[in-house]
Amino acid sequence: MLGLIVVSFALLVIGFIAGFESNGGTMTDVLLYWAYAMIAFTIISVVVIGAIISFKNNPKSLVKIGAVVVAVAVICLLVYLVSPGKPAMGMLAQPDQSTLKLTDTMLNLTYIAGVAAIIAIVFGEVLASVRNKKAQK
Numbered sequence: 001m002l003g004l005i006v007v008s009f010a011l012l013v014i015g016f017i018a019g020f021e022s023n024g025g026t027m028t029d030v031l032l033y034w035a036y037a038m039i040a041f042t043i044i045s046v047v048v049i050g051a052i053i054s055f056k057n058n059p060k061s062l063v064k065i066g067a068v069v070v071a072v073a074v075i076c077l078l079v080y081l082v083s084p085g086k087p088a089m090g091m092l093a094q095p096d097q098s099t100l101k102l103t104d105t106m107l108n109l110t111y112i113a114g115v116a117a118i119i120a121i122v123f124g125e126v127l128a129s130v131r132n133k134k135a136q137k
Helices: 002-018 027-057 061-082 097-136
Strands: none
Touching: 002 027, 027 061, 061 097
């Protein structure tokens, strides 16, 4: 959490020094860059800190972390390949094809993550209730 605050403060200082709207950027662009920095910092922190702790506790668990990272990368690649990148409806000036494809990919990944979260919640509650029934007997 402290790292996220430090990165946010650094981006704020850079924004005031360079100007938030330099290079034709708008405030929305600045907020998106901030969000990108937060997401990248968080992912890197979780993976690196998780790897260090896992290596200290159980060096063989690094294989599991590597498998999860590879699985997430494969899912993202498959979703990117399946995403159609259709033209945006109701827009006169269409973004380029790569932007449309990336937008569709992000939407599809959001749908997948939402469904996976719901399934995990339901499965977790069912599993907890089954374990509680067994513990009561």
